[in-house]
Amino acid sequence: MKSTRRGRLIAPAMTIIGGTGLAAAVAAAQGWEAAIPVAVIAVAGAIGYYAWGGRDSDMGAMLGQRVDERQSLLRMRAQSLAGVAGGFAGIVGYMVAVALKDPVWPFVLILGVEAAAFIAGLAIYGAHGAR
């Protein structure tokens, strides 16, 4: 399948945007010197994603935004597993925070977003009737 340059740029662009946000947060908290490694890692990651996105592999197709039906199913299953793992980690984190009397709101936020996303998914993808 052919790769489009725009599709191949999405993953690197998201990496740069996320890395810039994280670097800005680190700079605000610890100074700009501490943010430099974060920015360097983000740029390196973006370059790596761009290169990987051009490869003739399932991962390359996913990063290059040119998946076919099998790769789309593969990505969906992996995302589902990641979602379940994230929810499990949120529950464990919540229990640990309660036991240590630490703030629980980050875990409540994670679990709330997971639950809301699941309900939204049922609504968007038609749990009340096949589409």
Next chain:
Amino acid sequence: MRNRVREERTQRGISQAEIAAALGVSRQTVISIESGRYSPSLPLAFRIARFFDSTVDKMFDPEDEVDP
């Protein structure tokens, strides 16, 4: 699901990359279909059958499952 894709392809001397391009899927997906690890969607199954001037029921055998 067992199928005749590899058999038909090799008989006609077509590469996996060529059939992948013709069907609009990746080479990895053609490999997965040929090995029986992936059962194509109905639209793709029809495209495969048409590509080989055959029919879906001649190309695919749902009674003969391949262990994953």
